Amino acid sequence: MLVIYRSKLKGIIMPAGMVFLLILIPVFAACQAEQDYTFNSEGKVIELPEPRLESDYSVEQALSSRRSVREYSSEPLELSEVSQLLWAAQGITLPGKNFRTAPSAGATFPIYLYLIVSNVEDLDVGLYKYDPVSHSLEMLSDRDIRAEMSQTVLRQAPFRNGACSIVITADYERTTARYGERGIRYLHHEVGHVGQNIHLQAETLNLGTVVIGAFRDDGVKETLGLSDDIDPLYIMPVGKK
Ligand SMILES: Cc1cc2nc3c(=O)[nH]c(=O)nc-3n(C[C@H](O)[C@H](O)[C@H](O)COP(=O)(O)O)c2cc1C
Structure with missing residues (x-):
């Protein structure tokens, strides 16, 4: 029983x-x-202005005049300029499928963009994350992390002087889960596409930028509160020329 x-x-x-x-x-x-960041989410969402899809500045002009720019004026960036740069980097160009301005191996979309704000109109100093689908920024922290970050980017002047910095990060697992070891190579290709998009868009807006590859990975991860599976690959300070 x-x-x-x-x-x-x-x-x-x-x-x-x-x-x-x-x-x-x-x-x-x-x-x-x-859970790709781990601290102090403010949960504040900032809708970004619609990106413009036309201009009088040709791709050829941008390609021929693009240079790494490491000195910037102290003028603030406009929110529309930040919007345009983030859209150029990862904006959605095929809604529904969520395909973007930059190609992605197997449409795995492993790139995540963070924004460290120093001097941008209508944005408080702090750390933000870009959401391509809603074309908005989520404020993750209003803590001033610039001095801490400056140490991790080996005190490179462009980071200190930029009005903001775009941190291009990647989730390797998204690509290696499909492509194995080769996914690592694909991811490094992808970050190059994104960096060049930002470079060319900055040029059309008469903004200066440079790709920074020399930084301490662990320091950046810790300062931004990135989880273990997210790695920073490029830091791009931006400012008015
Ligand atoms: C992978 C990579 C890493 C780089 N890292 C840095 C860096 O840490 N700091 C910096 O000032 N420039 C960095 N640069 C920018 C190069 O110094 C710059 O592209 C080069 O001097 C050529 O100048 P141009 O971009 O004006 O053509 C890097 C470029 C690449 C492609």
């Missing part, structure tokens, strides 16, 4: 346990996916 009761109970508990687990796993996975 007891044996029958036990096995009946087991029959109820086991499926119930399985259902519980099946519910928990996706919830846990969703939390993990969201």
